[in-house]
Amino acid sequence: xxxxxxxxxxxxxxxxxxxxxxxxxxxxxxxxxxxxxxxxxxxxxxxxxxxxxxxxxxxxxxxxxxxxxxxxxxxxxxxxxxxxxxxxxxxxxxxxxxxxxxxxxxxxxxxxxxxxxxxxxxxxxxxxxxxxxxxxxxxxxxxxxxxxxxxxxxxxxxxxxxxxxxxxxxxxxxxxxxxxxxxxxxxxxxxxxxxxxxxxxxxxxxxxxxxxxxxxxxxxxxxxxxxxxxxxxxxxxxxxxxxxxxxxxxxxxxx
Amino acid sequence: xxxxxxxxxxxxxxxxxxxxxxxxxxxxxxxxxxxxxxxxxxxxxxxxxxxxxxxxxxxxxxxxxxxxxxxxxxxxxxxxxxxxxxxxxxxxxxxxxxxxxxxxxxxxxxxxxxxxxxxxxxxxxxxxxxxxxxxxxxxxxxxxxxxxxxxxxxxxxxxxxxxxxxxxxxxxxxxxxxxxxxxxxxxxxxxxxxxxxxxxxxxxxxxxxxxxxxxxxxxxxxxxxxxxxxxxxxxxxxxxxxxxxxxxxxxxxxxxxxxxxxxxxxxxxxxxxxxxxxxxxxxxxxxxxxxxxxxxxxxxxxxxxxxxxxxxxxxxxxxxxxxxxxxxxxxxxxxxxxxxxxxxxxxxxxxxxxxxxxxxxxxxxxxxxxxxxxx
Numbered sequence: 001x002x003x004x005x006x007x008x009x010x011x012x013x014x015x016x017x018x019x020x021x022x023x024x025x026x027x028x029x030x031x032x033x034x035x036x037x038x039x040x041x042x043x044x045x046x047x048x049x050x051x052x053x054x055x056x057x058x059x060x061x062x063x064x065x066x067x068x069x070x071x072x073x074x075x076x077x078x079x080x081x082x083x084x085x086x087x088x089x090x091x092x093x094x095x096x097x098x099x100x101x102x103x104x105x106x107x108x109x110x111x112x113x114x115x116x117x118x119x120x121x122x123x124x125x126x127x128x129x130x131x132x133x134x135x136x137x138x139x140x141x142x143x144x145x146x147x148x149x150x151x152x153x154x155x156x157x158x159x160x161x162x163x164x165x166x167x168x169x170x171x172x173x174x175x176x177x178x179x180x181x182x183x184x185x186x187x188x189x190x191x192x193x194x195x196x197x198x199x200x201x202x203x204x205x206x207x208x209x210x211x212x213x214x215x216x217x218x219x220x221x222x223x224x225x226x227x228x229x230x231x232x233x234x235x236x237x238x239x240x241x242x243x244x245x246x247x248x249x250x251x252x253x254x255x
Numbered sequence: 256x257x258x259x260x261x262x263x264x265x266x267x268x269x270x271x272x273x274x275x276x277x278x279x280x281x282x283x284x285x286x287x288x289x290x291x292x293x294x295x296x297x298x299x300x301x302x303x304x305x306x307x308x309x310x311x312x313x314x315x316x317x318x319x320x321x322x323x324x325x326x327x328x329x330x331x332x333x334x335x336x337x338x339x340x341x342x343x344x345x346x347x348x349x350x351x352x353x354x355x356x357x358x359x360x361x362x363x364x365x366x367x368x369x370x371x372x373x374x375x376x377x378x379x380x381x382x383x384x385x386x387x388x389x390x391x392x393x394x395x396x397x398x399x400x401x402x403x404x405x406x407x408x409x410x411x412x413x414x415x416x417x418x419x420x421x422x423x424x425x426x427x428x429x430x431x432x433x434x435x436x437x438x439x440x441x442x443x444x445x446x447x448x449x450x451x452x453x454x455x456x457x458x459x460x461x462x463x464x465x466x467x468x469x470x471x472x473x474x475x476x477x478x479x480x481x482x483x484x485x486x487x488x489x490x491x492x493x494x495x496x497x498x499x500x501x502x503x504x505x506x507x508x509x510x511x512x513x514x515x516x517x518x519x520x521x522x523x524x525x526x527x528x529x530x531x532x533x534x535x536x537x538x539x540x541x542x543x544x545x546x547x548x549x550x551x552x553x554x555x556x557x558x559x560x561x562x563x564x565x566x567x568x569x570x571x572x573x574x575x576x577x578x579x580x581x582x583x584x585x586x587x588x589x590x591x592x593x594x595x596x597x598x599x600x601x602x603x604x605x606x607x608x609x610x611x612x613x614x615x616x617x618x619x620x621x622x623x624x625x626x627x628x629x630x
Contacts, residue, residue, distance in 0.1 A: 045541055060541060060588050125509045129300040130384050133510040134517065138494040138502065143509075151588040162588040164496070164503075228496040228591050 027105055029201040031069070031098040031113070032252075033088050035062065037210045044090060047155070052214030055221040057154035057163065059209060062090035064148040065135060066187075067121055068114040069100050074107040074192070084113075085121070087132050105195050111203060111251075115243060116147025116184035122169055141230060142169040147184055150212065154221050163221055164228045165212060167243075170236045181233070183240045189249035202252040211246045212239060284445060286310035289460070291381075294468050296476055296511055298382045301463075307406055307456045309463060312442040315629075317461025319439060320430075320454055322628040326413065327365060328421035328429055336365050336419050338412070338458065341374050344627055347553035347620050348377035348465060352567060359567070360559045368417040371531045373564035375549060376557050378620055380405065381463040385516040389546045389562045390533045405462060409455035423451045430454065465626055467552045468511070470617040476508055482614060489611025492604055496591070499576070499598050499608050503589045504548040513551040513615060519587040520544040522580035523561065532562075544585050552615045569612065573605050 035042035037049045047058040067085040072078050086098040116122070122144035127133060135146040150165040170181045187205070195201050213219040217238035229235040289309035293299070303309055320326065321342075324335025341362045342348040350373065352360040363369045372389045380387070386394030393402055393411070401407045412418045413426055430436055430449045437447040444453050474480035482490065492498035494507050504521075506513045518533040524544055527534075533545035546562040560566040566575065577600055580586070582593035592598045600608070620626065 045539070125296050128296055128509070128511075129298045130382070130516070133298065133506070133512075134515040136502065136507055136509040139508065140491060140495060145509075153584075153588060159582070159594065160584055161594055162586075162591040164588060164591050228500075230496050 024197045025105060026102045027195065027197040027201060029100050029103050029195060029203065031066075031086075031100070031203045031205055033096045033098070033205050033207060035090060035207045035209060037208065042090075042209060047153070049210060051210055051221075052218045053220035053222070055154050055213075057152045057221070059090070059150065059152050061149065061151040062088075062209075063131075063135065063146070064088050064150075065116055065132065065145060066098065066113050067117050069098075070112050070186075071103070071108050071195075072110045073104075074109055079104065085117070085127065085132070087135070089131065103195055103201070105197055107192060107194050109192055110188055110190040111193070111249070112186045112188035114184050114186055115247065116168070117145060118184050119169075119182045122182070122184070137168040138230075142181075144169050150209065156222065161221075164230075165239070166228070166230050167236065167239050168230070170230075170233055181236070183236055183243075185240065185243055187244065187247040187249060189251070191251075193251045204250050204252050206248045206250075208246055208248070212242050214242065216245060217241045284442060286312050286443065289314050289464060291464075291466060293466070294473060294477060294511075296509070297468055298512070300384070301381050302384050302405075303381065303463060304404055304406060304459070307459060309460045310443065312439070313444075313457050313460040314464045316436075316439040316443040317457035317459065317464075318626075319436070319629050320458050321461050322630055325429055325433070326409075326421075326426060326454075327419045328413070328425035330429070334365060338377075338462075339628065341370075342377050345556070345621055346376070347467070347556040347617075348626075349557040350374040351556065352558040360564055364415065364417040365420045366416060368420075370417045371529075372546075372562045373559060375547070376553065377462050378465050378467045378552060379512055379550060381466065382512055383516045386536070386547075390531055390536050391518060391547060392531070392536050394536070405459040406452075406455045409458050410451060413451070426454075427451050465620065467550075467617040467620045469619040470552060470615050472508075472611075472614040473511065473617070475614065476511070483610065485607050485610045486614050487611075488604070489607035489609065490614075492600065492608050493611055498604070499600060500589075500592065501551075501608070505551050514548050516547060518542065518545045518547050519589060520546075520583075520585045521548075521576075522582065522586040522590050522593045523565070523575070525581050525583045527585070529563075541585055545587065551612060553617055553620060554612050555616050556621065569609060573609060577605060 042059060045058055045060055047056060049058065050056050065085065065087055068080055068082055069084045070078060070080045081100055084100055087095060089095045124139060124143035127145065132145065135149065137144050137146050146166055146168045148167040152163040152165065153160050154163050167183055169183060219235065219238055224235055287310055289311055321338045324337045326337040327335055329335060340356065341350045343351055343354065345351065350357050350360045350362050354360055357363065360373055361369060362374055375389060385391060387405060387408070393407065395403050397403050401410055410423060413421050413423055427449055436449065440449055440453065441447045443457055471480050475482050493501045504515055504517070504519055506515060520543065527544040533542040554569060558567055560572050566572045576597055578597040580590060580593045580597045586593045
């Protein structure tokens with residue numbers, strides 16, 4: 001009896017060991033964010049950048065939210081990871097990698113994610129835990145969360161001035177119009193690729209800070225007084241136009 | 256049977272026997288997990304160390320230690336000092352401007368040396384994931400191993416010249432000799448052995464248990480109270496960039512801690528001589544003169560204000576933000592009214608913001624018996 005039990009135990013161990021060697025049908029993918037201005041890596045606190053309007057500026061802080069990673073499979077189906085939300089903070093490199101777990105392996109045609117939170121997710125109080133709770137957006141402006149806090153200092157003719165380039169949903173509170181404008185948008189990379197458990201699945205997202213300010217819509221810090229834009233429908237719209245050019249995405253092959 | 260399988264089987268058998276032996280041992284006293292009763296809009300991610308889970312017994316022991324003047328390692332009345340000496344419940348666990356021991360709220364240690372900064376209130380620390388103290392020097396990335404978490408605070412406080420100015424061996428030996436603690440240590444940690452590590456863990460558990468979530472504003476969020484027109488106007492101004500613009504650093508309804516627990520230079524000075532600002536921690540040039548944004552909960556009880564206690568009243572603070580902010584290269588970008596010297600609200604609007612701030616007063620912290628002196 002004892003001998004049988006021992007054999008059974010040994011067989012169980014062998015079975016477990018073999019199972020681990022089977023190819024998984026799911027794996028993780030990593031989306032890595034990097035920041036630059038034109039082609040150079042972003043240097044925080046360095047007064048050396050010039051936007052399309054000719055304003056000289058430096059970046060002191062950047063926080064942003066990305067969400068809802070989505071994959072279009074070669075069979076035409078779309079898989080949306082509708083609970084996926086990620087906070088990126090320039091001051092904390094550990095936030096530069098967004099890991100999505102349990103992604104089905106296969107051939108895909110495109111990958112995308114939402115910059116910010118779409119209207120289904122952007123609900124006041126939905127993310128009470130830090131660090132996302134520091135991104136709250138005033139209820140009077142539509143509520144929910146900032147999609148981006150890009151904090152800069154820039155040189156005007158006279159002095160060093162702050163620029164809070166903060167994006168989020170906007171409520172038209174002038175007059176009777178209380179429509180909430182959703183300024184989130186989808187960043188997409190369209191090209192066939194394979195998700196496999198045989199190699200690391202890494203996508204690199206490059207964020208070009210300067211493109212928030214042009215060239216599609218040139219944002220001149222002098223004209224907007226370079227201070228705050230949360231309550232400016234016009235600037236939020238311009239940023240919305242510029243936004244898709246800010247992001248570029250590539251798949252990195254890591255064997 | 257191959258040699259490999261034999262070794263594998265012997266290994267498994269040894270493991271099995273060890274497991275049986277462990278399960279046959281005398282069971283240790285079980286601790287009761289500590290439960291928080293938090294509103295739905297509060298953070299659920301708690302900063303509790305994996306190796307120091309909160310228990311009812313640990314919190315009870317921590318509460319007794321927090322209020323025990325013998326933490327200084329001395330027993331004569333004049334030389335007793337503990338956490339509660341500087342962190343008084345009646346001041347929302349801050350020192351308080353009306354503190355009879357520390358005139359103006361400026362604290363000093365047993366030897367009379369002033370602390371680097373005024374105290375910070377010990378409320379809602381369990382939701383803070385961004386370091387402790389005004390400059391965040393006590394944080395998980397600190398290269399000094401025993402300056403990383405709340406549990407390390409006791410060791411620091413006992414040995415600091417501007418605090419208890421004692422030594423840990425004396426403190427440990429003293430508490431080991433106090434019979435009233437034997438059972439509490441046994442209940443909290445399984446044996447009556449006293450170590451400074453255990454004492455620090457228990458105090459951290461008690462401090463983490465101090466939560467403020469029952470102010471008038473909380474009841475408003477829960478639909479149990481109505482804000483006055485003035486308070487609502489104050490909240491509106493608090494939450495808008497063109498108003499007081501307080502929310503970027505101090506939160507709001509969706510960040511009910513009323514702090515981001517981040518560090519900002521709010522434009523008080525143009526010359527920075529304090530060696531214990533945020534720069535000391537990060538070595539980032541633009542962190543000179545930066546300090547943690549404190550929670551605005553129970554502001555009424557936590558004067559004096561700012562890291563150096565330069566303002567005695569809330570009116571002084573509001574006056575500063577309204578018209579005395581300095582625009583230096585170090586002033587945080589979020590202080591975007593700095594180029595104009597402040598937010599320049601009308602007296603009526605300032606009064607409204609103050610009314611709103613008073614809705615963050617949480618008397619339950621001041622009166623709750625479970626946070627009070629057990630001796």
